Amino acid sequence: QKExxxxxxPLSVPEGAIASLNCTYSDRGSQxxxxxxxxxxKSPELIMSIYSNGDKEDGRFTAQLNKASQYxxxxxxxxxxxxxxxxxxxxxxxxxxxxxxxxGTRVLVKP
Amino acid sequence: xxxxxxxxxxxxxxxxxxVTLACHQTWNHNNMFWYRQDLGHGLRLIHYSYxxxxxxxxxxxxxxxVSRSNTEDLPLTLESAASSQTSVYFCASSESSSGxxxxxxxxxxxxxxxx
Numbered sequence: 001q002k003e004x005x006x007x008x009x010p011l012s013v014p015e016g017a018i019a020s021l022n023c024t025y026s027d028r029g030s031q032x033x034x035x036x037x038x039x040x041x042k043s044p045e046l047i048m049s050i051y052s053n054g055d056k057e058d059g060r061f062t063a064q065l066n067k068a069s070q071y072x073x074x075x076x077x078x079x080x081x082x083x084x085x086x087x088x089x090x091x092x093x094x095x096x097x098x099x100x101x102x103x104g105t106r107v108l109v110k111p
Numbered sequence: 112x113x114x115x116x117x118x119x120x121x122x123x124x125x126x127x128x129x130v131t132l133a134c135h136q137t138w139n140h141n142n143m144f145w146y147r148q149d150l151g152h153g154l155r156l157i158h159y160s161y162x163x164x165x166x167x168x169x170x171x172x173x174x175x176x177v178s179r180s181n182t183e184d185l186p187l188t189l190e191s192a193a194s195s196q197t198s199v200y201f202c203a204s205s206e207s208s209s210g211x212x213x214x215x216x217x218x219x220x221x222x223x224x225x226x
Contacts, residue, residue, distance in 0.1 A: 034214065034215075042220075043217040043219050044154070044201070044217045046215070088154065090215075092213065097142055097205065098144075098156065098159065099156075102153065103152075103153040104153060
């Protein structure tokens with residue numbers, strides 16, 4: 001069983017809709033959770049970090065964390081074609097500092 | 112502005128050759144990491160360092176080595192390149208802090224091809 005799981009997609013959403021991405025993790029002691037966006041041929045770019053249960057909003061992005069159920073999600077509101085990318089979920093375990101990445105979810109936003 | 116750079120950006124080498132990939136950061140971060148990214152495997156940690164003279168093995172460290180002689184640089188060496196090491200390599204860095212609030216920032220990557 002992978003430590004961090006994501007649906008590989010592609011997740012196809014129409015422009016202006018909400019894209020919902022999910023991520024589950026196995027280490028109950030995990031403390032910090034991150035979402036990275038990666039365009040094809042580019043490096044991962046940090047877009048959200050979340051450390052406590054609940055929602056965290058930043059512009060059109062909302063991260064949601066539920067430690068009891070061991071999942072973290074990312075919502076992209078008013079999706080734009082420029083949001084088309086692969087979104088990587090990353091989890092920092094109890095030991096700290098090291099990240100474990102999921103395989104990524106590819107998102108396609110269609111005009 | 113602070114940044115993290117990698118060189119070369121593209122490298123073609125032959126099986127058996129020693130190759131060194133450079134990573135330089137001006138964030139003054141203590142933590143530095145090397146990952147490889149392959150289709151079907153995602154990002155996997157090769158080696159990491161929490162400070163000068165500190166190095167640690169990640170999940171896919173066989174055939175790779177690193178050394179940390181200063182805060183800014185963590186070069187990655189492939190001792191004897193193999194075709195299985197054809198990949199995209201990313202360097203990342205983060206601050207040291209307790210409680211796990213350590214956001215990692217990535218360099219632009221090096222695409223390595225081993226023929």
